[in-house]
Amino acid sequence: MAGNAIVPLWRRWLKDNGRNLGLALALGLALLVLAVLSPKYMTFDNLVVVALQMAFIGIAALGTTHLVIGGNIDLSIGSLFALTAVCAAMLAKVSPPFVAILGAILLGSAIGLLNGALIWRVKLSPIIITLGSLAILRGVVLLLTGGYSVRGVPSLFGEIGQWRLVGLPLPVCTLLGLAAFAHFILTHTTLGRHLFAIGGNREACEAAGIPVRRLVLGSFLINGGIIGLSGALAASRFGSASPSFGIALELDAITAVLLGGVAFTGGEGNVLGVMLAVALLGVINSGIVSLGIDPNYAEVVKGATLIAAVTLNQLSHEAREQHRKRSAMRELL
Amino acid sequence: MKSMASDAAISIPAPARAALMRCVGISKFFGGVRALHRVSLDLFPGEIVALVGDNGAGKSTLVKILSGICQPDEGDLWFGEERPQRLTARQARKFGVETVYQHLSLCDNLGAAANVMLGQEPVRWQLGPLRILDEPRARTEAMRRIGEVGVVLEDLNAPVRRLSGGQRQAVAIARAMVNAHRLVMFDEPTAALGVKQTHATLELIRRVAQQGIAVVLISHNLDDVFAVSMRIVALRHGQVCLNVPTEKTSRATVVAAMTGVALEGRE
Structure with a gap:
């Protein structure tokens, strides 16, 4: 009995953290291989560049994480990213940088909320609705810019994206700050608890008096706001905004979210896993380049990693279920 | 007629x-x-x-x-x-007024404690819309509620999908009793219970009524x-x-x- 109590404890820990442990091991392994094969890779400067490459995907993944945990999804974030970046750049030309960034956040929030409201009202799959917005918003960006990048933003606006905090570029700091905040929200507040609950059983939440509509609309709004912020940061960082920004951003974000252990059906996931997945994807991408391999392999490896991870997860889940059923049967007999 | x-x-x-x-x-x-x-x-x-x-x-x-x-x-x-x-x-x-539904409206992905306290989680402190969960208080409160139903659960954090039908029923009833x-x-x-668990559930229903x-x-x-x-x-x-x-x-x-x-x- 005493032994029994100890074994389930580490088993339970492994069950809860196995996914993250696996991701961390994969990340460590990838870094180790790179450190040996390409000495220049493991320098602070290079790692900062990698982090910067992943910052925008990481920020988008955070928004997608809390949407998916609540049982929703927004596919339009790639186009929204481009739209808010372009609008921030345009605004920056005629107003102070602060207004441009705020404008991008507000625009992102408003469009996110609009998506959410439409999904709520029409009661259709968010995949269908936001697939539509994905196309619409990309079209709007192209119409707005005539297909050309918005250049010549004032230098002050351009400088903000170059700021560094403790040696880290602003987008990376934003990612880390948002990640910490998202983790806190999901694990320590009623808001996060209710998001998980809605992803688990929406009807139960309605019966329990949880303001489901407000939470679902709120998560779309916040998601849009986050994308707006990162769009503005991108425009500032690059000193210009291209209408082709953020193509396939939604796919990268969803890849990271699923690889990070968020259940596509909602109700399960954690920020640490998603951040580990973002890091792993970033290291795979940049590592393949620095090893001198054809960068097109990066996409292949990315896809294979996702499939391998979810397959492994599903198989171990099935094995656990079977074990549980068998031991339950044994108890019954 | x-x-x-x-x-x-x-x-x-x-x-x-x-x-x-x-x-x-x-x-x-x-x-x-x-x-x-x-x-x-x-x-x-x-x-x-x-x-x-x-x-x-x-x-x-x-x-x-x-x-x-x-x-x-x-x-x-x-x-x-x-x-x-x-x-x-x-x-x-x-x-x-509270209802315990036939298809137990539990969140299968959450633990027993979270389910019992769903929608009325104890809050440590509040900052605007952010209410910080008081996890220890939620757990003791949930444990007490589930205990009143006459069921002992080993792990209040394990997702309730791993529990038996009777245990899930107990969690659902315990939740209703928080506010009723x-x-x-x-x-x-x-409907989904064995003989023994049916007996226990009926006993609980009597006990609920005895509270007026x-x-x-x-x-x-x-x-x-x-x-x-x-x-x-x-x-x-x-x-x-x-x-x-x-x-x-x-x-x-x-x-x-x-x-x-x-x-x-x-x-």
């Missing part, structure tokens, strides 16, 4: 005790379908009322109306002296109904066709009222 039945339902003698909750002439239509027709029902403290009826008789609709999920097309709901214009689920909770101070409705509480709360038990199982209820209310085609103290009726009468078959034969 039909008109007699509804007359009988409306002319309930003025109660000696104050009713915790009264439904007066509740009607509900779904499109052209009449789900409930002038249903009146008084619920008293400590009384277990069994609500019986065939499938589609309107039991679930009545439960939904009492818990504020559906709004009636006609009729009034009284909570003591108060009569809300339009009862919402939130308001019903505020009035202390007026009325608890049990929708087929023993009105209890409505919806069940197809007449053994359960006669074992715990004090009054039996039968619905047929959305109308109350029987409303009698349990000791003054028989299974045959109840079945007849539910189906309408034997009663018409007797006439």
